[in-house]
Amino acid sequence: MKAGYIQFKPELKNIEANLGTMKHLIKKADAELLILPELANTGYTFSAKEELAGMAEPFDSSPTLDSLQKLAREKSCGLVVGFAESSGDSIFNSAALLRPDGSRELYRKNHLFGAENLFFKPGDIPFQVYDFNGVKLGIIVCFDWFFPESIRVLALQGAQIICHPVNFILPWGQRAMVIRCLENRVFAITANRYGTESFGDRSFTFTGASQITAPDGSVLASAPGEGDHIAVVDIDPTVASDKHINRFNDLFECRRTEFYGAITDSP
């Protein structure tokens, strides 16, 4: 499967411009699956929930998603894109899988970072695996990486490629994804944004360096820290279904689940 990322710099509160940039870059890519950053439609540095509410779109009738999915159909290319989602009175930091056949899937970020907690509701959808052209995709958003349980749960369900829209500001994400892919023997496509956004006393510089990581921990593609960037690699997803790291160790068979109980205990 030819799969990759699109790195770009969303303009804060300019959905029309961001949609235009995304479509322009998607058209340039030769791929079956492309991952775009977190909150790609709106930017990141909101000042108030009310401000965000005016830009968030419903999953089922989002003009932004509709427009992107039309392009997905034209290009026969699946898209995973982060967007601000409205649902009743709630706003979620979500990601959508848009298939060329018109079907779509929804994930809502389960682990919110920092001041996101002021604007967004924590996700309420379990981590789950989606079929796309016979490949099993898992979706997490940005800070979900910090919790090893996120990708573990997806990998245990058979995820072969982790689709990972991000707005990384911490310095460890890219290095951590090497360990995450290694410990789960999965591919991951981390699509980051770049640039600095400021509002009032809040200012974030996003780290770019979008990355495609393999089950053996090797980095198959890595973007510069700044600038629009597209990378597409040919992934054999079946590699991720063999959990052996040597003839004695199948990473999933030698897990000692009888000793892991504390992980699911309520806090």
Add this chain to the structure above:
Amino acid sequence: MKAGYIQFKPELKNIEANLGTMKHLIKKADAELLILPELANTGYTFSAKEELAGMAEPFDSSPTLDSLQKLAREKSCGLVVGFAESSGDSIFNSAALLRPDGSRELYRKNHLFGAENLFFKPGDIPFQVYDFNGVKLGIIVCFDWFFPESIRVLALQGAQIICHPVNFILPWGQRAMVIRCLENRVFAITANRYGTESFGDRSFTFTGASQITAPDGSVLASAPGEGDHIAVVDIDPTVASDKHINRFNDLFECRRTEFYGAITDSP
């Protein structure tokens, strides 16, 4: 707490020499807690279980542990040391915590690596936290790091310092421990060996580079890839009890345990 590692090169099948080297190095260190490598008494590259059986020692009456614990008492210094343990007909790849007061604790490696599966029985003791001078210690051995559940379970039980005897041959362990400490906000002391051991067609080169890692992912001490090396740092273990990484995110409070169920499902 002044805590650190002792990196050295065990001689294969020479318990007397290895005990001598350990005691020599322990005497040179000014510390309250020292971690020594995995299988520090016997070396690593066995040819047969029978060969190993002749060297493994019972936890309760091990001449090697007895001798080390006598030194622990003289120096008022706790020791965590990897050793080949016999128990009935079974042999475990174990680690002992030896307190100066004469008490000791046992951990048996739960995730065996590669051909260790031919010689050792997988551990049968749950990950648990031990008190030492008011500090909460967790113990894992080498390849346990590969499974994020190991340190997670210990951290959830309140472990402040992860004691980590290793014989690293894979290239990722040291980098991975940065992520493990970060995701759990714990300290870790990884005591590695160095040198090459061969037997028949099996040959291993151990990577040295023992490491002390902090809850913020910083590396407090790092040994060279070769050579005996002692490092001791002054650790404030209470740092590991505050799981906040910013004012919105307590890493343990914002875990979404309701979505982690697959982790404890039987394979």
